[in-house]
Amino acid sequence: MVQPRDLDIRTLYTLEAIHRLGSISAAADELGLSQPAVSHALRKLRHVFSDPLFIRAGTGITPTPRATQLAASARRIESLVNAEVNSATEFDPQQLRRKFRLLMTDPGELVLLPRLLRKIRSSAPQVTVESSSRPAGEMAEALDSGVADLAIGPFPELALSHLRQERLYRRSFLCLYASDHPTLSRKGLTLETYLGESHLSVRSTSRTEEIFEQFLAENGYTRNVVVTVPHMLSVPAVVRESDLIATVPQAVGAFFGNYPGIMAHRAPFLDEVSFPSTTVSQFWSARFEQDPAHVWLRSLVTGLFREPIAPPATNSCPELLIH
Template sequence: MDIRGIDLNLLVILDAMARHRSVNRTAQAVGLSQPATSAALARLRLLFDDPLFVRAGAQMEPTPRAQALAPAVRRVIETVSTEILSPAAFDPATAQRSFTIVTPDIGEVSFLPGVLRRLRQEAPQVQLKAIARPREAAASALESGEADLAVGFFPDLQKAGFFQQNLFRTSYVCIACAKNEAAPARLTMRQFLEARHIVVLPNGREHLLDRFLADKGWRRHVTLELSHFMSLLALLPGTDLIATVPEDIATVVGRHVPLKTIELPFRPPRLDVQQFWHRRMQQDAAHKWLRGVFHAVNRREAGAPLPS
């Protein structure tokens, strides 16, 4: 018997008949008319070459063939109902699952601490993995399932096939070692361009500020180029170098080494920090929960500082 030629809806009728032993009661249970139910029973009899149910007094009694089929059919109906048709559920308290997040090192120190505290309370067995990818590779990581979320500044992901959600808007500040006596409270444009700069290009990718300066035709004197923002912790103290970085970086670095903030001679661009995911994950229950955690923990009003 080829399953491709079978109307699997007939199994629902067979299961109901085995439980109700009546065409009328079966019709009511499955939401069909009495003639339609009788027609379905006739098709079942033809399919199995057996009467399946015969009248005995006030009800229909199963034949040995129907009795043998009933338990297996019930298991099929229950499996389809509970494991296929029921909405996928996710219980963070008992879940044992790993999620991968694409984010630069600033994202690791800015976004993950609060999320980890939340996981410890709500999902103690859930694991997180943070990976860094060049900006153009973030899309393929989400498309392939290598990563679940991209969190940060990813303008390349603002395209069809991806969803996005705003977390906060931020900007840039200029920082220097607190003991750098040569650094003024406010830079002129000439002083800014001639100063010795540390520039951070995570994974070699250009930052919004770099494009902003290039569009203006302003060329800084770059003394040192880095791949990781956190290297500033070791390289700013005791030097005359300055760095123009996202506000969260200045906050994090300032928690570990003494800094001074220098007023820039121009208004820096603002950038939207968002979380992105591929459309195939939009309805996944576990992914919805993960997005909710990241949004609840990291959502900030405009101008609000990074929480301690």
């Protein structure tokens, strides 16, 4: 049996970093240690637990079940230590040294992340941020385990989970097309012209577009989709140089609508009661409910993005809110 005196908490933190990053060199960079020091800590843990912990697999390393168990334990210990230390002193974001790991969609990274980073940098200059995406089925576990701190986005699966959550805002969809579109520049964007033209579709990990596709199917509408892309960043370039229409989340549409040669227009379905919208929320684990740094981060998100439950409706693009 392993005795507590056989362990150094710092070696467990090292193992957690290797497990999360999948690389000894990456763990060394994050922890500010030399690669030999990280390798030495790993050898010590292998001896204590009589387990290889990580094995070579192709060009990387793969954790053993024991390593995965220990990494989870290290995250729980780190969370407890942070909570105890922070509760004993007055919280000061200027002194905070911490990496916050966010789960976001690519529209969120495009529209929300810059504003959040600006606020974080002005209040806590020593804080770093890492944004990533995960499959829907893995996000709750990542938040509970501490691999991620906060999820911000339209995540319906998380809305039905055990996680803590706060609704931020609700938005619909916009259409993007070239300002010199051969048909729309003359006739405008109506339901008839929308259905008669060719379209660009985005199939991103955010899955926001699935809501719009479901609306079309349920109401018997069909589009001629000629191009499909996996993320939002290519949308303005493709739309500007083609005769395609892209239907995107409102935040993205309002953002790209400022690009030269791009027109943003409300979707021609807005008068229909069933026209869809998405709710953007922030989600976190109950484990971090009282963690002062976590509370501070959530308060920044709330202050920047939370809106009343029923914001005023609008039908013209210039009045649409960006986020």
